[in-house]
Amino acid sequence: MAEKKSNTGVEFMDKLVSLCKRRGFIFQSSEIYGGLNGCWDYGPMGVELLNNLKSSWWKSMTYRDNVEGLDASILMHPRVWEASGHVENFTDPMVDCKECKARFREDQIDESSCGNRAYQGRKAVKCQLEGKFTSARQFNLMFKSYIGPLEESSAIVYLRPETAQGIYVNFHNVKDSTRQKVPFGIAQIGKAFRNEINTKNFLFRTREFEQMEMQFFVKPGSDMEWFSYWKEERRKWYLDLGMSADKIHFHEHEKLAHYASAAFDIEFEFPFGWGEIEGIHNRTGYDLGRHQEFSGKNLEYYDDEAKEKYIPFVIETSAGASRGCMAFLCNAFAEEEAPTGDGKVETRTVMKFHPKLAPVKAAILPLVRKDGMPEIGTKLYDELKNSFKVFYDESGTVGKRYRRMDEVGTPYCITIDSETLQNQTVTVRERDSMKQERIALDAVRAFLFEKLEM
Numbered sequence: 001m002a003e004k005k006s007n008t009g010v011e012f013m014d015k016l017v018s019l020c021k022r023r024g025f026i027f028q029s030s031e032i033y034g035g036l037n038g039c040w041d042y043g044p045m046g047v048e049l050l051n052n053l054k055s056s057w058w059k060s061m062t063y064r065d066n067v068e069g070l071d072a073s074i075l076m077h078p079r080v081w082e083a084s085g086h087v088e089n090f091t092d093p094m095v096d097c098k099e100c101k102a103r104f105r106e107d108q109i110d111e112s113s114c115g116n117r118a119y120q121g122r123k124a125v126k127c128q129l130e131g132k133f134t135s136a137r138q139f140n141l142m143f144k145s146y147i148g149p150l151e152e153s154s155a156i157v158y159l160r161p162e163t164a165q166g167i168y169v170n171f172h173n174v175k176d177s178t179r180q181k182v183p184f185g186i187a188q189i190g191k192a193f194r195n196e197i198n199t200k201n202f203l204f205r206t207r208e209f210e211q212m213e214m215q216f217f218v219k220p221g222s223d224m225e226w227f228s229y230w231k232e233e234r235r236k237w238y239l240d241l242g243m244s245a246d247k248i249h250f251h252e253h254e255k256l257a258h259y260a261s262a263a264f265d266i267e268f269e270f271p272f273g274w275g276e277i278e279g280i281h282n283r284t285g286y287d288l289g290r291h292q293e294f295s296g297k298n299l300e301y302y303d304d305e306a307k308e309k310y311i312p313f314v315i316e317t318s319a320g321a322s323r324g325c326m327a328f329l330c331n332a333f334a335e336e337e338a339p340t341g342d343g344k345v346e347t348r349t350v351m352k353f354h355p356k357l358a359p360v361k362a363a364i365l366p367l368v369r370k371d372g373m374p375e376i377g378t379k380l381y382d383e384l385k386n387s388f389k390v391f392y393d394e395s396g397t398v399g400k401r402y403r404r405m406d407e408v409g410t411p412y413c414i415t416i417d418s419e420t421l422q423n424q425t426v427t428v429r430e431r432d433s434m435k436q437e438r439i440a441l442d443a444v445r446a447f448l449f450e451k452l453e454m
């Protein structure tokens with residue numbers, strides 16, 4: 001099976017976005033009303049993929065003895081965001097093109113022309129006005145709302161722009177309730193919101209997204225050792241889930257945030273270029289130090305072996321679940337020349353997800369809708385459905401059904417055919433190699449458990 005000639009970045013994205021809609025991965029939010037910019041809905045396949053991604057992260061991060069889980073609320077006391085620096089500093093410089101009125105982040109414009117492709121509507125003529133931008137205004141990216149019925153300044157709340165702060169403010173609650181000792185970590189998965197000036201590239205930069213963050217609290221002085229440890233752990237997680245090694249790399253921050261002493265991004269090579277999917281930061285003692293200052297509560301840790309008190313340093317691993325989902329969608333998408341079985345060759349689109357990420361693990365396909373094959377198929381489906389996400393399909397030629405399952409990345413197709421009626425065996429077709437083997441009908445369940453590493 002040969003790889004088809006490679007697509008340009010734009011072609012690739014067009015095909016991926018179209019497949020995502022057609023096969024129920026990702027839909028535009030509020031589509032029937034024209035959509036809502038920067039927001040996306042996960043369809044039946046998308047939510048399985050996203051849940052598999054999150055559950056793999058959760059297991060790898062919290063099924064160990066030195067990391068605890070947490071699910072903090074999205075709305076937090078407004079002082080949290082003063083302490084974190086978000087009220088003051090979480091801003092982007094925003095400029096408007098004086099010609100077409102489009103709005104941009106100042107650091108993302110090409111000074112020579114506005115370049116807005118939506119200019120002049122459907123004709124997609126680029127706005128060419130040279131350098132005629134308004135001067136930059138600082139725009140805070142936090143979504144603001146009010147708690148209770150009165151819209152007054154004392155009632156302001158923010159939708160959290162990151163999950164990390166919920167962890168810092170619960171440091172002592174988690175430590176005391178679990179009897180953990182430093183070094184230990186707290187992990188959580190949850191929604192975050194940023195009123196991005198320019199949303200772009202599908203799930204890459206959105207206004208509502210999900211993060212998978214872990215804050216690891218360490219004794220000052222041991223921080224760089226733990227930083228290296230988590231950096232490698234996190235790279236390995238992507239590789240273990242089938243990310244191509246040549247599609248991710250580390251990017252070291254040259255300019256560090258004032259509180260950080262080291263920062264690396266894990267970047268993925270998207271069709272539009274390299275982009276961050278996760279940040280690994282040594283945040284020093286800044287976070288607990290600031291919350292101690294703003295809350296007036298003592299957030300020091302007492303080390304009863306060394307008999308000393310200190311503010312723990314934090315090593316943060318901050319991954320985007322939505323952005324990670326997009327990276328795994330890009331990583332999986334393939335178009336190949338494949339034989340049809342009757343001497344012809346056709347192009348098949350196949351999502352080569354790691355079996356752990358695949359939304360559907362196996363499809364049960366009776367070859368024909370007669371001779372008792374559907375009955376055997378539905379019985380097998382009923383036996384498997386409590387353990388795996390499986391799909392039963394009896395409509396269309398088996399070739400068409402294989403292609404449909406390839407498009408959603410189903411690792412195994414199990415066909416019930418005339419031989420099944422004679423000797424109680426089935427054909428198992430593997431998605432990537434398209435190789436087929438016969439196994440006993442009553443061995444299917446054990447086969448899937450083994451192959452899916454469940």
Ligand code: GAP
Nearest residue numbers: 162164204205206209277278279318319320323
């Ligand atoms: N607590 C640190 C923090 O939030 P960040 O680099 O701003 O750091 C971490 O965000 C991760 O969250 C990014 O690597 C990315 O995967 C994801 N992320 C950030 N902004 C996003 C957006 N607007 N849309 C989708 N994902 C985003």
